[in-house]
């Protein structure tokens with residue numbers, strides 16, 4: 001038993017380094033585990049640490065410099081709660097139906113002139129935090145890659161978030177929604193979303209790095225199925241609902 005305890009301690013030690021902080025500098029430092037497929041062959045990324053949730057997207061043409069294209073996400077910070085909107089923001093004539101009651105809407109304009117987050121309150125999407133920091137968000141684009149961060153405190157320190165992401169073109173005659181994630185949602189003109197990602201972001205749910213196989217075996221031996229389950233790293237759930 002002493003040997004098992006020692007193995008367990010050695011295996012579990014890396015958990016202290018569990019959070020992955022993404023540096024918002026335009027260089028992709030997400031791990032492969034953070035990847036999520038997007039429509040049209042794009043790739044999204046999501047990660048979080050104790051302070052922020054991080055998103056990234058790599059998509060052909062993202063770096064076009066277009067003044068009519070945006071990267072956006074919608075976030076539901078209280079799944080099952082009564083606040084938020086199931087209708088997104090209107091861009092020209094596109095207004096997505098969302099698969100949850102969204103509370104926040106992040107958008108970045110592809111000409112890099114505009115990074116902004118709206119919150120939904122008093123029955124509308126509002127830009128009521130455009131002061132010095134606009135919720136403390138940050139974004140950096142390099143070529144066809146964009147990464148951005150949102151402080152968890154700005155989202156009200158949620159336990160779990162639901163989210164969807166996409167790019168859109170608001171140019172009349174060329175309006176479309178694409179590089180959408182989850183990718184089971186349809187692309188095209190004025191897409192509506194029925195599927196979303198779920199992520200547990202509370203500090204108490206610190207993601208745990210993958211453990212060596214022998215560590216997993218030791219844990220399984222010590223703790224049974226519950227121990228093995230606790231070693232699962234991802235909170236991500238690509239469920240279509």
Ligand SMILES: [Ca+2]
Pocket residue numbers: 022023024025026027028029147
């Ligand atoms: Ca980076």
Ligand SMILES: [Ca+2]
Pocket residue numbers: 076077078079081082083084085100101102103
């Ligand atoms: Ca909500």
